[in-house]
Amino acid sequence: MTLHNRSRYGRYAGGPDPLAPPVDLAEALDAIAEDVMAGYSPRHALQEFLRRGGRDREGLDNLARRVQQRRSELLSRHRLDGTLNEVKKLLDTAVLEERKQLARDAMMDNTERAFREMQLQNLPPSTAAAVNELASYDWQSSSAREAYDRIKDLLGREVLDQRFAGMKQALENATDEDREAVSEMLRDLNELLGKHRRGEDTDEDFRQFMAKHGDYFPENPQSVEELVDALAKRAAAAQRLLQSMSPEQREELMRLSAQAFGSAELMAQLNQLDDSLRALRPGEDWNGSERFGGQEGLGLGDGTGVLQDIAELDELSEQLSQHYNGSSFDDLDLDALARQLGQNAAVTARTLAEIERAMQDGGYLRRGADGDLRLSPQAMRRLGKSLLRDTAKQLSGRQGGRDTRVAGAAGEQTGSSRQWEFGDAEPWDVTRTMTNAIRRTMADGGDPGRGLHLAIGDIEVTETEARTQAAVVLLADVSFSMSAEGRWVPMKRTALALHHLVSTRFRGDRLQLVTFGRYAQSMDIGELTALPPLREQGTNLHHGLLLAGRFFRQHPSMQPVLLVVTDGEPTAHLLADGESWFCWPPDPETIRVTVAELDRLARSGTQATFFRLGDDPGLERFVQRLARRIDGRVVAPETGDLGAAVVGAYLRTHFRDGLYDDDWTAGI
Incomplete structure (x- = not known):
């Protein structure tokens, strides 16, 4: 006999979809x-x-x-008059049926008929008062008596439904035995909560209660505390329901409640329950109210449920x-x-x-x-890679530009390799490529001894490093105008892209990030990324050039490369005592010491590019004069093109053999 395993499949309902794709960060x-x-x-x-x-x-x-x-x-x-309207309809039905019966009953004494009709005719306008007045009325019509008894049944189910969700439907067409079971549950519940208030209850008391009455609690509480939580939320919502009614509606319902199941004991038990729950959970909202304004009438139980929903919301x-x-x-x-x-x-x-x-x-x-x-550094690398990719797209879209994926083309091998990307011209790293293919074949269950098939993902290329090593300083203006004119984030994105390019593709180069506002300071990429916008005045290019010169002297064998991003003329310089002197318009002494420091950098063979942001004529004249003194270049990119301009200028220091045309940077 062969046994077949059978499986049944359905909608997954155990939490997050196990087949959903991982979260993309x-x-x-x-x-x-x-x-x-x-x-x-x-x-x-x-x-x-x-x-x-x-x-x-x-x-x-x-x-x-x-x-x-x-x-x-x-x-x-x-709106909250659903129960009152239901009661009124049942009352009207009972009175109408009784009048019909009185009109049909030929055997009834005329005096008695007139008296009864007068009773029915002179019922109070208040529904609650009319129901209470008819409590002792001897109904002649069985259908009228049935309609009136349904009022008591409805009220009983509604007041219970206020405290125990679903009770209205559960007790529909209930027998006397069913109602007695509810009364017994209330007595046992009040006894349990009373012991709990006094600290006398035990776990066994709760287990016995749930074993006997657990069907009344679909929430399936696992302890007295959970039971109290569920009951208190419902009871507090019931109290807010009453507070949300008009005073007339509230009075009507309070008077009608006495007719619930025709049992005064029921209301006494519910009042005792409310008192216990208030004492055990005083933090619940017992006194709040809401303003309802719709057309759909709600009964007491449903209204309490809506108030619970509102509290949950x-x-x-x-x-x-x-x-x-x-x-x-x-x-x-x-x-x-x-x-x-x-x-x-x-x-x-x-x-x-x-x-x-x-x-x-x-x-x-x-x-x-x-x-x-x-x-984290991992986040910085991933972000830098993304920004560099965006910059590469801008560069490759420039006329005469080439893709920046080349890591020092025509250079010397670094000993490292990386996965091949479209457009790479470097030689393959055969050993790593074959190793990748073997590992993939074995992971897929194949046998490398029976032959290998290369996949694109297996291929790695040898990284090369440009022969000319550079010491690069990015001088970034962090004066108030940079943040005020929307240039703060593009400046940081530029620094991140350049940092990632140098650290991953030109590892032989050295990069220093220097910010200059009232003072200048060297920063690592994490500090610069997290730097908040500064509101201090001052553009101390002089101090920034001093720090750049110090960095270049620390790397005497490298080509010094200076990249200056600024949107204003120098308005501050460093004094002999280390203090910053600020003046607007620019003080002649500030201009003199700034130019003198730039001349010192020029004598060391520094290649300089100035990136002018904005349309300030004074700045334009100033940077043009600086560029002529140092045989440098001026680029005036749009803010969104700043990253491509700076990265392109850096790449020119390595590829001066025509890989990038002069027209390419001029078009930025």
């Missing part, structure tokens, strides 16, 4: 880095991305907006805001979000949480010595 990293370069802290930048969301994904703000829309929709759709709104101290995605109730906005909303929130986790666990954000988050 590239978009998040780009957005976070952009905000960091604009001056935000990495923590704030991460929070902002999670609030905004991505191109194809909602953020927290949109989820919060949908939560508020859902709340407004509930309030604008409903308010909690979700607070969780999504993430404004409170110690807030985190772990606080977000995904089950509640799915109930209120649908499963897709919960999936979105879970994905955002995964992005937050992955940004830290994946090594893109790390904590510094001060405990705050920082962009």
Whole structure:
């Protein structure tokens, strides 16, 4: 006999889709880095991305907006007189049927008939008062008596439904035994909660209660505390429902409640329950109210459910805001979000949480010595690679330009290799290429001894290094005007792209990043990326040139290359005592010492390129004079082309044999 294994497949309901693609962090990293370069802290930048969301994904703000829309929709759709209207309809039916019976009953004494008709005719206008007045009426019509008894049954089910969701439907057409079982449950529940308030209950007390009455609690609480939580939320919502009614509606319902199941004991038990829950959970909102303005009437139970939904929506709104101290995605109730906005909303929130986790666990954000988050070196490399790729596209689109993937073409081998990319002209690294093919074949279950088939991903090329090594200084203006005129982030993107190019393709070169505002200082790429916009006045090019000269002297065997990015004339210089002297318009002494320092760099053979940002005529005249003194060049790129201009100028120092035409940089 052969046994066949059979499997049944259905919709996955155990959490995130196991077949969903992994979270792509590239978009998040780009957005976070952009905000960091604009001056935000990495923590704030991460929070902002999670609030905004991505191109194809909602953020927290949109989820919060949908939560508020859902709340407004509930309030604008409903009104709270559903139970009163149902009772009034049943009362009208009972009175009408009784009058019909009185008219048909020929055997009834005329005096008695007139008395009964007068009773029915003179019922109070208040529904509750009329129901109470008819409590002792001797109904002649069986259908009238049935309609009136249904009022008591409806009220009983509604007041129970206020405290126990689903009770209205569960007790429809209930027998006396069913109602007695409910009363017994209430007595046992009040006894359990009373013992719990006094600290006298045990786990066994709870187990026995649930074993006996667990069917009344679909929430399936696992402890007395969970039971109290569920009951208190519902009871508080029921109280807010009453507070949301008009005083007239509230009075009517309170008077009608006495007729629930025709049992005063029931109301006493429910009042005792409410008292216990208030004492055990005083932090619940027992006194709030809402303003309903719709057309769809709600009964007591359904209305309580809506108030519970509104309370849950308010909690979700607070969780999504993430404004409170110690807030985190772990606080977000995904089950509640799915109930209120649908499963897709919960999936979105879970994905955002995964992005937050992955940004830290994946090594893109790390904590510094001060405990705050920082962009990690791994994140800087990935960001630099992305920015360099964008710059390469700009360069390859220039007339006469070549792709910047070449790592020192016509140079000497560095001993390193990298994966082949389209357009590479370097020789193959045969050993690494064959090793990659063998590993891939074995991983796919193949036998390398039976032959190999090369795939594109197997190929690695030998990296080469340009013969001319350079000591490069990027002088970046960080004066107030750079941030005020929208040039702050492009300047940082330029520095990142250049840094990545030098550190990955021209490892023999040395790069120094120097910022100059009121003072100049050398920075590593992480410090520059995180540098907030500065509001101090001063463009101290003199100090920046001093630091550049010091760096060049530390690398005497390398070709000195100076790249200056600025949007203003020098307005500050360094005094002998180390203090910065600021003056606007530029002081002649500032111009003199700045030019003198540039002349010293010229005598050491420095190749200089000045990148003029903006249309200041004074700056244009000044940098042109500087360029002529040092036999340098001036480039006036648009802000968005700054990265391509700087990287292109750097590449010219290595490829002066016609690989890049002069027309290429002139067109920037």
